[in-house]
Amino acid sequence: MEPLTSRAQIIEKKKMNIWERMYLPAIVGGMAITIKHLFKKKVTVKYPEQKREFSKVWRGQHVLKRDDNGAERCTACGLCALACPAEAITMDAAERKPSEKNLYREEKYAARYEIDMLRCIFCGLCEDACPKEAIFLRDDKIVMSEFGRKPFVYGKDILVEPMDPTKRIDISARQKKTF
Amino acid sequence: MILDIAFIIYKLILIAIIFGISLFIAMYATLAERKIAGFMQDRHGPNRAGPFGMLQPLADGVKLFFKEEIIPGDANKKLFILGPCIAMITACMTSAVIPWGTTLEIGNKSLPLVVTDLNIGILYVFGVVSLGVYGIMFGGWASNNKFSLLGAIRASSQMISYEIAMGFAIISLLLVTGSLSLKEIVEGQANSHWNIVYQPLGFLIFIICVFAETNRTPFDLPECETELVGGYHTEYSSMKLGFYLFSEYINMFVASAVMSTLYFGGYHLPFISSLNLPHNLIAMIGVAALFIKIFLFMFFFMWVRWTIPRFRYDQLMNLGWKILIPLSILNLLITGLVILLVK
Numbered sequence: 197m198e199p200l201t202s203r204a205q206i207i208e209k210k211k212m213n214i215w216e217r218m219y220l221p222a223i224v225g226g227m228a229i230t231i232k233h234l235f236k237k238k239v240t241v242k243y244p245e246q247k248r249e250f251s252k253v254w255r256g257q258h259v260l261k262r263d264d265n266g267a268e269r270c271t272a273c274g275l276c277a278l279a280c281p282a283e284a285i286t287m288d289a290a291e292r293k294p295s296e297k298n299l300y301r302e303e304k305y306a307a308r309y310e311i312d313m314l315r316c317i318f319c320g321l322c323e324d325a326c327p328k329e330a331i332f333l334r335d336d337k338i339v340m341s342e343f344g345r346k347p348f349v350y351g352k353d354i355l356v357e358p359m360d361p362t363k364r365i366d367i368s369a370r371q372k373k374t375f
Numbered sequence: 376m377i378l379d380i381a382f383i384i385y386k387l388i389l390i391a392i393i394f395g396i397s398l399f400i401a402m403y404a405t406l407a408e409r410k411i412a413g414f415m416q417d418r419h420g421p422n423r424a425g426p427f428g429m430l431q432p433l434a435d436g437v438k439l440f441f442k443e444e445i446i447p448g449d450a451n452k453k454l455f456i457l458g459p460c461i462a463m464i465t466a467c468m469t470s471a472v473i474p475w476g477t478t479l480e481i482g483n484k485s486l487p488l489v490v491t492d493l494n495i496g497i498l499y500v501f502g503v504v505s506l507g508v509y510g511i512m513f514g515g516w517a518s519n520n521k522f523s524l525l526g527a528i529r530a531s532s533q534m535i536s537y538e539i540a541m542g543f544a545i546i547s548l549l550l551v552t553g554s555l556s557l558k559e560i561v562e563g564q565a566n567s568h569w570n571i572v573y574q575p576l577g578f579l580i581f582i583i584c585v586f587a588e589t590n591r592t593p594f595d596l597p598e599c600e601t602e603l604v605g606g607y608h609t610e611y612s613s614m615k616l617g618f619y620l621f622s623e624y625i626n627m628f629v630a631s632a633v634m635s636t637l638y639f640g641g642y643h644l645p646f647i648s649s650l651n652l653p654h655n656l657i658a659m660i661g662v663a664a665l666f667i668k669i670f671l672f673m674f675f676f677m678w679v680r681w682t683i684p685r686f687r688y689d690q691l692m693n694l695g696w697k698i699l700i701p702l703s704i705l706n707l708l709i710t711g712l713v714i715l716l717v718k
Contacts, residue, residue, distance in 0.1 A: 223683055230415045230682045240418045 252369040255318045255333040258311055259365050260356040267299060268356060269330035272306035276322035276331055284315035285322060301328075311355065313339045313348045323370065332367040389490055390471070397470055401624035402432040404673060408624075411677045442613040447519055450610065454517035459611070459618035462510030466625040469503050472496045473632045474558045476642050476662040480654050488658065489558060496557035497545055500633055501538070504588055507626070508534045511590075511597065514619065515607035526606030529688055530590060530597030536695035537587035537594075543703035544581040547710040548574055548637060561641030569640040576706045578638045580699055585634060587695065589626045592680040596688055631672035632665070639668055 215221050241248055250256075260270050272289035290307035292300045299305075316339075322331050342348055357365045406421065406428060413420030421428035446455055476488035493499050508531050515527020551573050552560045564570055571578050587594040597606045608619045635641060642661030652660075686694065 223679075226682045227678060230678060233417055234411075234414045236417060238414070238417055238419055242419070242422075 250335055252335060254335045255320050257313075257334050257337040257339050258316075258322070258350070258355055259332055259334050259367065260309065260330055260352065261332060261367070262357060262359065262364070263301060265298065266359050266361075267301045268305060269301055269328045270306050270309065270326075271300075271302045271304050271328055271330070272309070273304075273327065275325045275327060279321045279325035280316075281319060281321060282315040282317050284312045284317075286310050286312075306352070309352050309355065311350050313350055314345060329371065332365075332370055334365055334367060335369065336365075385486060386490060389488070393470055393475070393490060394467060397467065397625055397628055398621075400628050401621055402436070404624045404628065405435065405620075406431050407673070408677050408680075411674065412681050415678075415681045436617070439613055439617040444613045444615070445610075447610050449519045451517040451519070454513045455610075456615070458510055458513035458517060458607075459615045459622070460510075461513060462507060462622040463618045463625075465503050465507040465510060466622040466629065469500050469626075469629045470632070472499055472557055473629070473636055474561050474641060475665060476658045478654075479658050487558075488662065492556060492558045494554070494556045497549075497555050497560070497633075497637070500557075501542065501545070505534075505538060507588075507622075510619075510622065511607050514611065518607070518610040520610055523607050523609050526597045526609075530607060533587055533590075533594060533596065533691055533695070536692060537584040537699070540580055540695065540699035540703045541584035541588065543700065543707055544574075544577045544584065545637075547577045547703070547707045550707075550710050550714055557636055557641075561636055561643065564640040565643055567640075567643075567645045569638065569643075571638045574638065574706075574710070576702070577710070578634075580703045580706060581638070582634065583694075583699065585630045586676075586679070587691075589630050589676075590623065591627065591676055593683045593685045594691060595680075595685055596691065627673060627676055628669065631669045631676070634672055635665060635668035641665055 260268065262268055272287050274287065277283075277285040277287060286308075287306045287310070288308040289304050292303045292305055318333065320333050323333055339348075357363070409431070410420030410428065421431045424431040424434045446452060471490045472493050474487075474489040474492070479486045479488060511530045511534075512527050515523045515525075515530070518524070548560075548570065549555060551570065552563050554560060554563075560570070586592075590597050608616055611619060642665040644660065644664045647657060647660060647664075
């Protein structure tokens with residue numbers, strides 16, 4: 197039959213010679229290889245004592261950022277929830293009271309902001325959609341395992357970064373513009 | 376032989392010690408297998424359960440203990456439970472005739488370090504190993520499961536086929552040593568006259584047959600996971616499965632002991648008698664030497680397992696009947712000829 201391509205290789209089925217039919221020389225050769233591997237360096241990374249390096253733009257857990265005065269940037273506009281392909285983000289908006297001027301940047305803020313980490317696929321589309329540069333994906337924290345489904349719905353207590361100026365989370369590798 | 380109380384108590388203690396040691400070694404052989412498999416595959420084996428995974432066999436034992444004991448509905452209950460029992464009993468019975476050392480001299484009594492020195496020692500080992508086939512066959516038949524039955528049939532035919540070549544290798548050894556008793560075979564190898572020098576071909580045949588008898592790769596078709604789900608131990612869970620897996624490692628341990636006794640000088644070290652040491656110390660060193668040989672053989676078993684792919688069933692049968700039996704008869708002829716010419 198005509199070969200279909202010009203790259204076809206003809207394979208000959210050769211009979212084994214006396215050394216190959218004895219099996220033993222091949223077995224001894226194989227065992228030499230295996231014993232060499234016994235003494236080579238192992239490629240295992242012993243997690244959690246050793247960890248692998250993440251890249252600078254790796255997408256980890258979300259963080260809701262504050263501005264330089266400590267006010268939350270998120271205005272509960274809902275663009276992140278709209279952009280999310282897994283429909284993981286839900287939020288309720290509320291109006292800012294006069295006494296809370298230093299807590300929130302604009303008059304509308306998110307009273308409840310929840311991301312269901314089991315639905316989230318860590319694509320970063322919410323970060324791209326946000327007009328206030330409020331939500332980012334960190335490059336240093338993984339979402340850890342939990343027992344049950346409820347603990348995986350992260351609320352504002354876990355997602356908003358601390359007020360303390362020294363404890364802010366650095367996401368400068370992911371920022372495209374600054375206000 | 377005087378059947379006094381001291382004799383019986385001494386033998387019972389020795390049996391208990393040997394039983395305990397063989398169980399302990401089989402337990403850690405499971406860990407050693409996984410660690411060596413890991414090292415040969417460029418990874419660490421289990422290393423979480425304790426330092427270097429030392430508590431892993433304990434964890435495995437506890438896990439097996441807590442699993443649910445299921446007996447399939449249509450299974451033959453008596454045979455189902457009897458299978459692993461027979462496998463375990465025959466695995467442990469073989470260790471009774473192996474000479475673990477010379478004699479211990481305590482007080483004015485000379486205590487031999489062998490449970491029973493039968494004058495048909497090696498034939499007894501042979502017979503018990505043949506009985507071990509029943510353990511697998513019962514397991515496969517009583518499971519009421521086609522895959523188990525296939526695994527059991529393959530196992531039994533494999534073991535029967537390779538026993539013949541093993542028997543011929545032992546006959547050639549008998550021509551050289553003149554006695555079936557294991558203790559006399561070891562005594563004949565004193566002063567560096569190890570039998571491997573006199574019977575190299577016999578040793579090669581014997582070791583291939585031992586791989587087949589203990590169902591180790593490359594002859595592990597009865598229990599391979601890729602072809603037969605689990606083979607004869609598919610339907611087993613918890614302690615019965617533990618017995619089957621354990622009896623395989625005890626078989627490996629005893630087979631290594633038999634091989635080092637028959638061909639590698641047992642408890643003799645080459646130059647130990649030229650040093651003038653107290654008798655008990657030489658006995659202890661002999662025991663240690665035997666155990667080192669056994670461990671080297673077990674390492675060899677594991678080394679081969681993670682190197683070679685397994686035989687196909689027809690290749691296996693071909694090897695057993697058409698290649699090993701003629702080779703072992705040839706070995707017998709050559710041995711007889713050489714002995715005739717030497718004498």
